Amino acid sequence: MSNIILIGFMGVGKGSVARQIVKQSNLMAIDTDDIIESMENRKIKEIFASDGEKYFRDLEKQVSIWLEQSVQNTLISTGGGFFKQENLKNIGKVVLLDSPFDKIYERIINHPNAAKKLKKRPLFQDLEKAKELYDERSKQYKALADVIVDVSDRSLKDIADEIIQKVEK
Numbered sequence: 722m723s724n725i726i727l728i729g730f731m732g733v734g735k736g737s738v739a740r741q742i743v744k745q746s747n748l749m750a751i752d753t754d755d756i757i758e759s760m761e762n763r764k765i766k767e768i769f770a771s772d773g774e775k776y777f778r779d780l781e782k783q784v785s786i787w788l789e790q791s792v793q794n795t796l797i798s799t800g801g802g803f804f805k806q807e808n809l810k811n812i813g814k815v816v817l818l819d820s821p822f823d824k825i826y827e828r829i830i831n832h833p834n835a836a837k838k839l840k841k842r843p844l845f846q847d848l849e850k851a852k853e854l855y856d857e858r859s860k861q862y863k864a865l866a867d868v869i870v871d872v873s874d875r876s877l878k879d880i881a882d883e884i885i886q887k888v889e890k
């Protein structure tokens with residue numbers, strides 16, 4: 722089986738959905754942001770603050786090459802900008818978690834750890850700028866997706882069921 726790659730905007734729930742799919746299947750999961758934080762032994766926030774976005778994107782590139790060359794049969798959740806890697810479609814089946822911007826924001830601010838969830842995301846510091854980024858990326862996400870799953874107002878179980886069923890086809 723090829724890999725499954727979850728893409729979508731910051732805070733849409735890629736990590737939570739990945740954990741739910743793991744519960745419901747025999748897949749193992751990895752996350753591109755987690756890999757980068759391990760490589761660098763520091764948080765994404767610190768990487769952006771000390772070395773800037775370009776440096777972070779170069780790390781994503783390194784990860785994308787490794788994924789394409791060395792990873793199989795795995796569920797891969799990604800940072801919200803990882804979809805820009807040019808080899809994305811060679812890595813596996815691309816599943817977009819789709820949701821309107823206001824639902825994503827609602828999901829973040831209703832989280833018990835909302836302040837932390839926002840603080841750790843350098844590109845979500847200004848609401849207007851985040852919305853602009855969402856608008857800019859929306860079509861690009863859709864153009865790359867093999868499968869699009871609407872995740873707004875749905876249970877994790879429901880979302881995971883739909884993904885498992887659609888990727889098996």
Ligand code: S3P
Nearest residue numbers: 730731732754800801802842843
């Ligand atoms: C980013 C999303 C983040 C993280 C980094 C950049 C983006 O991941 O990779 O802050 O460009 O959208 P999440 O989607 O998990 O927030």
